[in-house]
Amino acid sequence: MLRIAVPNKGSLSGPASAILHEAGYQQRKESKELVLVDPVNEVEFFYLRPRDIAIYVSTGRLDIGITGRDLLVDSGADAEEILPLGFARSTFRFAARPGTAESAEDLKGSVVATSYEGIVARHLAERGVDASVVHLDGAVETAIELGVAQVIADVVETGTSLRNAGLEVFGEPIMHSEAVVIRRTGAGAEDAAEPKVQQFLRRLQGVLVARAYVMMDYDCRAEHLERAVALTPGLESPTVSPLHNEGWVAVRAMVPAKDAQRIMDDLYALGARAILTTAIHACRL
Ligand SMILES: Nc1ncnc2c1ncn2[C@@H]1O[C@H](COP(=O)(O)OP(=O)(O)OP(=O)(O)O)[C@@H](O)[C@H]1O
Numbered sequence: 337m338l339r340i341a342v343p344n345k346g347s348l349s350g351p352a353s354a355i356l357h358e359a360g361y362q363q364r365k366e367s368k369e370l371v372l373v374d375p376v377n378e379v380e381f382f383y384l385r386p387r388d389i390a391i392y393v394s395t396g397r398l399d400i401g402i403t404g405r406d407l408l409v410d411s412g413a414d415a416e417e418i419l420p421l422g423f424a425r426s427t428f429r430f431a432a433r434p435g436t437a438e439s440a441e442d443l444k445g446s447v448v449a450t451s452y453e454g455i456v457a458r459h460l461a462e463r464g465v466d467a468s469v470v471h472l473d474g475a476v477e478t479a480i481e482l483g484v485a486q487v488i489a490d491v492v493e494t495g496t497s498l499r500n501a502g503l504e505v506f507g508e509p510i511m512h513s514e515a516v517v518i519r520r521t522g523a524g525a526e527d528a529a530e531p532k533v534q535q536f537l538r539r540l541q542g543v544l545v546a547r548a549y550v551m552m553d554y555d556c557r558a559e560h561l562e563r564a565v566a567l568t569p570g571l572e573s574p575t576v577s578p579l580h581n582e583g584w585v586a587v588r589a590m591v592p593a594k595d596a597q598r599i600m601d602d603l604y605a606l607g608a609r610a611i612l613t614t615a616i617h618a619c620r621l
Pocket residue numbers: 345346347348386387403404405406407424425426474491492493494513514
């Protein structure tokens with residue numbers, strides 16, 4: 337059985353279970369379940385705190401896990417990212433009251449509050465900045481008002497939490513994060529679990545592609561085919577079939593979902609007709 341760590345709480349938990357479900361894996365029905373065996377797919381899921389997942393995976397007791405890139409880096413565990421998943425996107429940034437500082441270099445002698453001590457301590461050390469780091473579990477934005485720190489380093493998505501606390505980001509983002517699949521550093525072809533890991537990754541990649549692309553079908557005059565195909569090159573090459581009406585062809589290609597409407601306009605302007613898009617539910621590329 338492949339043993340997989342899944343976040344049990346927080347921003348990563350819902351979308352992680354959703355992508356696994358879309359990839360055809362059984363998922364827990366109830367948030368108190370800690371372990372779930374999916375016998376058909378020969379996978380065992382362990383629902384763990386997101387912050388602990390890299391630690392479990394680094395020991396090799398679990399084969400792979402889903403966590404945040406920021407949590408992976410912060411843990412310092414011997415685990416590496418093998419597939420970015422595109423959800424729980426955030427930046428990790430310094431923030432303070434306006435006018436406090438402009439960059440990490442201004443933080444000498446300051447107290448920085450954060451839930452990500454590992455990332456912050458390393459970032460400051462790399463720049464030779466001597467500042468103290470205070471660990472807080474959450475709601476870090478409040479640490480400044482309560483006088484625990486002059487500066488915070490925290491996850492920022494919309495910036496609403498910072499604005500509500502009267503704080504502003506400063507300096508370059510410390511890192512960009514999103515949910516990622518991780519495994520033990522150095523795991524590879526020699527591992528017994530490797531074929532199953534690769535199959536698991538192909539399934540998740542299939543979901544990511546199915547989410548990002550639609551299938552587009554249209555008819556166009558043969559003399560317009562080259563220009564039409566330039567608009568819909570597909571992933572490898574579009575399928576072109578003859579139509580019963582001479583001089584017309586049917587074209588089928590995958591296109592990025594976000595561009596679909598613009599491409600349909602451009603194809604129509606080119607004289608293409610019967611332009612249809614359909615959702616892709618699953619795929620293996
Ligand atoms: N508002 C947010 N938007 C996007 N990603 C976020 C947000 N808050 C946290 N994350 C991401 O979620 C992961 C942290 O998960 P974790 O469960 O520890 O915290 P959380 O989602 O803030 O939940 P909670 O604080 O309620 O326990 C990190 O990878 C972080 O980048």
